[in-house]
Amino acid sequence: MTMADKVKVKDISKHPERQLTHIDPQDLMPLPPPYDKVDEEPKWKAIKQEQKDAVVSNLDDTIALGFPKPKTKEEEDELVRKFLSGLEKLLTRENNWTFLQPLLLSLEHCAKCQTCNDACPIYEASGHNDVYRPTYRSEVWRRIVAKYIKPGGKFFGAFKQGDIELNWTTVSRLMELSYRCTLCRRCAQTCPIGVDNGLITHELRKVFSQEMGIAAKEIHEKGSVQQLKVGSSTGMTPLVVKDNIEFIDEDMFDKTGIKIETPWDKEGADVLLIHNAGEILAWPENPGAFAVILEAAGISWTLSSDVVAYDGINYGLWYDDFQLARVAIKHAEAAKKLKVKKIVIGECGHAHKALTVIADRVLQGDLNVRRESAMTLLEDIVFSGKIKFDPSKNDFPVTLHDPCNMVRLMGIVEPQRRILRYLAPQFREMTPHGVDNYCCGGGSGFAIMSPFNFQDWRLSISGRKKLKQVLDAFADCPGPEIKKYLCAPCSNCKGQLRDLFQYYNVWEKSGILYGGLVELIVNAMVDVKEPFIEWEFH
Amino acid sequence: MTVLHILAYASVAVFIVAVAVRAIRLATTPVHLRWELYPVAHEKDKVSYGGSYFEEKDWWTKSQKKSLFGELKVMVPEILLLKGVWEHNKPLWLWSFPMHFGLYLVIGFAALVLVTAFTGTQDGLGAVLEQIGLAVGLVGYVLGTVGALGLFGYRLFSRKTRGFTPPSAYLNILFLLALFATGLYMFAGVDHPSGALAAFGRDVFTLGAGAAPAGAVAAHLGVALLFMLYLPFTHMTHFFTKYFTYHSVRWNDEPNHPGSKLEAAIQRQLAYPVSWSAKHLRADGKKNWADIATDTEVE
Numbered sequence: 010m011t012m013a014d015k016v017k018v019k020d021i022s023k024h025p026e027r028q029l030t031h032i033d034p035q036d037l038m039p040l041p042p043p044y045d046k047v048d049e050e051p052k053w054k055a056i057k058q059e060q061k062d063a064v065v066s067n068l069d070d071t072i073a074l075g076f077p078k079p080k081t082k083e084e085e086d087e088l089v090r091k092f093l094s095g096l097e098k099l100l101t102r103e104n105n106w107t108f109l110q111p112l113l114l115s116l117e118h119c120a121k122c123q124t125c126n127d128a129c130p131i132y133e134a135s136g137h138n139d140v141y142r143p144t145y146r147s148e149v150w151r152r153i154v155a156k157y158i159k160p161g162g163k164f165f166g167a168f169k170q171g172d173i174e175l176n177w178t179t180v181s182r183l184m185e186l187s188y189r190c191t192l193c194r195r196c197a198q199t200c201p202i203g204v205d206n207g208l209i210t211h212e213l214r215k216v217f218s219q220e221m222g223i224a225a226k227e228i229h230e231k232g233s234v235q236q237l238k239v240g241s242s243t244g245m246t247p248l249v250v251k252d253n254i255e256f257i258d259e260d261m262f263d264k265t266g267i268k269i270e271t272p273w274d275k276e277g278a279d280v281l282l283i284h285n286a287g288e289i290l291a292w293p294e295n296p297g298a299f300a301v302i303l304e305a306a307g308i309s310w311t312l313s314s315d316v317v318a319y320d321g322i323n324y325g326l327w328y329d330d331f332q333l334a335r336v337a338i339k340h341a342e343a344a345k346k347l348k349v350k351k352i353v354i355g356e357c358g359h360a361h362k363a364l365t366v367i368a369d370r371v372l373q374g375d376l377n378v379r380r381e382s383a384m385t386l387l388e389d390i391v392f393s394g395k396i397k398f399d400p401s402k403n404d405f406p407v408t409l410h411d412p413c414n415m416v417r418l419m420g421i422v423e424p425q426r427r428i429l430r431y432l433a434p435q436f437r438e439m440t441p442h443g444v445d446n447y448c449c450g451g452g453s454g455f456a457i458m459s460p461f462n463f464q465d466w467r468l469s470i471s472g473r474k475k476l477k478q479v480l481d482a483f484a485d486c487p488g489p490e491i492k493k494y495l496c497a498p499c500s501n502c503k504g505q506l507r508d509l510f511q512y513y514n515v516w517e518k519s520g521i522l523y524g525g526l527v528e529l530i531v532n533a534m535v536d537v538k539e540p541f542i543e544w545e546f547h
Numbered sequence: 548m549t550v551l552h553i554l555a556y557a558s559v560a561v562f563i564v565a566v567a568v569r570a571i572r573l574a575t576t577p578v579h580l581r582w583e584l585y586p587v588a589h590e591k592d593k594v595s596y597g598g599s600y601f602e603e604k605d606w607w608t609k610s611q612k613k614s615l616f617g618e619l620k621v622m623v624p625e626i627l628l629l630k631g632v633w634e635h636n637k638p639l640w641l642w643s644f645p646m647h648f649g650l651y652l653v654i655g656f657a658a659l660v661l662v663t664a665f666t667g668t669q670d671g672l673g674a675v676l677e678q679i680g681l682a683v684g685l686v687g688y689v690l691g692t693v694g695a696l697g698l699f700g701y702r703l704f705s706r707k708t709r710g711f712t713p714p715s716a717y718l719n720i721l722f723l724l725a726l727f728a729t730g731l732y733m734f735a736g737v738d739h740p741s742g743a744l745a746a747f748g749r750d751v752f753t754l755g756a757g758a759a760p761a762g763a764v765a766a767h768l769g770v771a772l773l774f775m776l777y778l779p780f781t782h783m784t785h786f787f788t789k790y791f792t793y794h795s796v797r798w799n800d801e802p803n804h805p806g807s808k809l810e811a812a813i814q815r816q817l818a819y820p821v822s823w824s825a826k827h828l829r830a831d832g833k834k835n836w837a838d839i840a841t842d843t844e845v846e
Contacts, residue, residue: 017710091824103819106577106836111796113573118785118792121716122643123707124636144711171713198584201631202785203792208582222825234827237843330580331828334840351605365601366581369803370813371840377805385604420585420599420800444585444597 016139018148021182022174025067029140029182032070032466036136038473041480043518051469051512054462065181069140071466073188073458074225076181085177088221092180095220096150097158099212107330111208116151119144119204125196130447130474131189141470143196143206146186149173150209187213188225191452191471192327193413198444210453214328224328228454232324233332237339241286241320250319253289254296254312261297265537269300274347275311280386281349282310283340283364285357285500286320288525292503295356298527298541299383305536306390311347318343321360326367327453337368344378351379353386356525358412358499359452362419382415384498387530388424391431397535400432405492407433407529408482410475410506411446412499420444425498425526432533433496439482447474449497451505467505468512476509479521489520492544498526507547516546549759551768555751558775565779566787573791578812587798588621589613599800607802618798627651642701646694649727652687656680657744657771664745664752677741684741685734691727695720719781726774729767736763744768 016030034050056072064075079085098104099112125143126132132141139145152173156166166172173179190210197205217223236242241250251273258269272278282303288295303310313319317339325333344352354361365380372378390396409429415421422443429436439446449456450472458467483493497503506523515521522544532541586597591612593599600606624630629647632640659680666673699720702712733740743760747768750757759765778784785792803809817837821830830839 094824098823102577104821104823106816106819107580108582110573110576110579110791111582113576114788114792114796118782118788120782120785121708121711121713122632122636122639123711124632124639126707128635139710142711148711167714169713169715171711194584197797199631199635201625201629201635202789203797205582205584205792205796219823219825219828222827229827331823331839335843338841339843366583368580370578370580370809372803373810373814373817374805377803377810379605379607381604381606382601385602385606389604417585417597418583419601420587420590420593420597421601422585422596422598423593424602 018145018152018171019173021149022176022179025178025181028067028069030069030138032135032138032470034469036138037469038134038136038477040473040477040513041484044476044480044513051465053465053469056461060461065185067178068182068185069189069466071463072461073185073463073466074223075460076184076223078181079177089175089177089180091221092216093153093157093175095216096154098220099216100154100158105212105215105330108208108212111205112212115147115204115206115208116154118202119147119151119206120202121148122201124201125199125204125206128195128199130193130195130450131191131471134470134473140186141189143190146183146190146213147206147209149179149183149186150213153179183213184217184223187217188453188455188458191413191448191450191455193448193452194417195413195445195448198417211327215330218329219331225454225458226460227458228324228328229332232322232454232457233329233336236317236320236322236324237332237335240316242322242324243286243290243320245286245289245320247314247316247319250286250289251314253293257289257293257297258300260293261301264294264297264539264541265301265531265534267301267305267536269297269304271300272311273314275309277348278309278311279350280308280310280353281313281318281344281347281351282353282355282383283313283318283321283360284355285322285360287322287500287504288355288357291507292500292525294528294541295500295525298525298531299355301531301534301537302387302390302396302527305534306393306395308386308390310353311349313343313347315339315343315346321354321357321364323360323363323368324454326359326363333363333367334371337364337371338376340364341368341372341376341378345375349378351381353381353383355383356498356500356527358414359501361412361421362414366419382419382421382424384415384421384424384526387526388428391428391530398432398530398533399535400434400533402533402540403433403529404435405494406435406437406483406486407494407496408437408439408479409442410439410449410479410495410497410499410502411442411444412497412502413446413448413452415499416446417444425496428526428530429496432529433494437482439478447478449475449499449502449505450509451501456501456504456508464508464512468509472505472509475506476513476515479515480519483519483521487519489516489518491520493519493521494529494542495521495523496526496529497523510546522546548756551747551759551765551772552751552756554769554772554776555747558772562775562779566784569779569784570787573788573795577816578809579796581799581801582796583800584797587800588618588793589615589798590800591617607804611802618794622793638705639701642694642697644694645690646698646723649687649689649691649694650723652683653691653727653730656684656687656741659683660741660744661748661752663741664749668742668745680741684730688727688730688734692724692731695724695727699724715781719783722770722774722777725770726767729763729770733763733767740764
């Protein structure tokens with residue numbers, strides 16, 4: 010029996026100085042050869058004892074938030090009081106109209122059948138560690154609400170939901186635990202009653218952010234706050250982003266022979282294209298390929314240089330309704346100002362969902378600018394006959410990763426597939442795929458989070474199932490001598506896949522490159538003489 | 548009037564009021580942000596693979612094709628056969644299905660008993676209905692007993708549920724087990740159970756004050772009525788709240804069209820005052836939701 014078997018829900022309140030659980034590499038879900046040797050599993054970065062002493066570190070073998078430990082009992086009690094006050098606000102119409110109904114349904118109607126557990130790639134990859142069940146943090150939350158918020162909870166709470174003690178240990182572990190779920194909502198898909206334990210993670214993160222001002226630095230301070238302040242979570246100001254795009258335009262001319270001059274702030278354009286600005290810095294070939302395609306197809310398009318509007322990211326989606334609304338409104342205001350016909354969102358899954366689905370009921374009146382996925386625009390262009398393609402230029406094994414936000418949570422499944430079936434002769438699906446896909450492991454902000462040794466956790470546990478899926482999809486050509494392409498039309502997913510492949514030396518051992526969809530489209534263009542895809546890992 | 552009469556009136560009244568209160572409470576919660584999950588069952592042409600109208604270029608220019616039949620195709624097997632449990636948790640389905648299906652049959656038996664309470668059972672349709680009811684009831688009680696026993700064991704011994712099952716969940720199952728087991732006992736020990744039940748039902752419906760049944764029938768009726776009284780205060784209300792989890796959340800893909808009723812409802816909610824305490828929100832209990840969402844000054 011491993012340590013994980015012994016963790017009970019109410020243990021979360023006990024033994025503040027001990028880790029609640031421990032991750033043993035022996036327990037992790039096996040990977041296919043040549044990644045199957047436990048002793049060759051990458052070693053986790055050690056966290057120094059003084060670091061552990063300084064911040065909350067009593068959940069498992071990693072730290073996501075690095076929240077400083079309170080120095081006195083009074084400080085601890087104040088944080089517990091604030092947490093409880095946040096939970097109460099979460100259950101009010103005024104403070105949480107945004108999610109009150111789904112939250113109440115998931116609070117009161119879970120049958121505790123645990124059916125959802127097996128759908129969770131983190132729980133499975135961890136070797137079924139109880140703490141990573143989708144139900145573990147939700148059960149803690151339900152018990153706290155039943156005992157400390159519901160009338161008569163002191164007498165009936167433990168009977169109704171199970172016992173729990175609310176103290177600083179509980180709150181601090183719950184804070185970390187709300188960052189051990191990628192919000193992929195695969196668990197919710199399997200619940201026969203329709204309960205959504207992913208939503209509960211989302212709502213817990215909101216309590217920590219909206220009431221206590223606690224969130225992962227990468228998604229709050231360096232994320233949405235920086236985006237609202239300077240224009241982009243990457244730190245790029247309007248001037249810098251214009252410079253970078255100019256450089257990309259020149260690079261595209263060198264690579265394709267096609268003259269590109271990316272239009273900025275063009276009033277009345279049909280399309281305002283909003284990229285995840287991370288693409289501009291990390292994968293410039295992606296916005297470059299977009300420009301090549303749109304110009305070749307004769308689309309009237311533009312980018313916006315307004316602060317926030319050149320970066321499609323919206324990290325509020327994962328932890329704070331107000332930060333989400335603030336960023337979405339900025340995106341809509343830029344589109345309104347330019348009088349464009351529609352916003353098209355580039356290859357970024359969470360930007361798709363944030364602006365198209367979640368913010369849909371926040372954008373009112375003339376801010377409700379029409380918004381569309383790049384997948385549909387690209388499909389329309391590819392099959393319009395405006396560009397000539399030679400699919401044989403893509404004659405190498407290709408598989409497709411389905412970004413959760415775009416596919417399971419938006420239902421954009423087929424456009425990208427129709428393109429790949431046409432332009433990639435050796436396209437093959439992963440198992441499972443489409444709305445049943447597995448998360449890349451970098452969802453909900455994880456892809457940009459690497460404090461302490463959190464990167465080890467997100468690569469060896471939350472990304473493990475995706476790695477297995479990718480390797481299985483290329484099981485007929487496993488060696489590095491055959492170059493293979495994993496198409497991931499999402500910037501955050503690519504960030505996670507880049508780190509995952511580096512961590513396990515996937516390029517060297519298996520010859521798998523990751524990239525976007527537009528790169529494959531440009532690679533197949535007849536007018537682009539040289540191969541657009543460079544078979545070098547980056 | 549006997550204790551059973553009083554219990555019958557109280558159980559029915561509490562059941563109706565408690566279910567109505569909960570349903571109204573859920574139905575009148577504010578319009579929430581979209582949180583759908585695909586496949587959305589009413590999506591007409593793309594449901595087979597989980598697609599949505601977002602796959603269409605300029606989707607807002609096209610009318611959304613919704614299919615009620617598509618929703619029924621999901622809901623009917625889900626309700627009757629527990630299809631979701633079958634697909635995702637077969638060891639649980641083995642016990643959960645007989646328990647649920649047994650309960651449906653027992654409810655069917657009760658409905659037929661009430662019908663025959665007024666049609667009589669001497670000849671014709673009434674006699675046929677009584678025989679059907681007895682068969683349905685017997686199968687229901689057997690299935691239910693087996694299912695409830697199995698579920699209790701599953702909860703107790705499965706690694707999945709052990710430690711994650713609160714006392715109330717065990718009580719729920721024991722209550723159901725008592726319901727089914729006393730029903731079986733009634734069938735085993737009473738010659739003509741539906742006659743005694745029908746007489747009691749007719750008496751209750753006509754506000755009579757006749758004698759209540761005794762022995763096994765009374766025991767079963769007592770347990771059933773107590774269960775009815777208890778159920779609305781448990782998570783077993785998922786029998787109707789599932790409507791909300793599916794229709795209001797999981798399949799709610801209604802877009803916010805300018806000038807729509809939906810937009811007007813949200814406009815009212817944007818005026819709600821907000822009292823969250825985190826500094827970056829700058830809420831003070833007076834500023835409303837829209838004020839805070841449009842306040843993008845960064846300190």
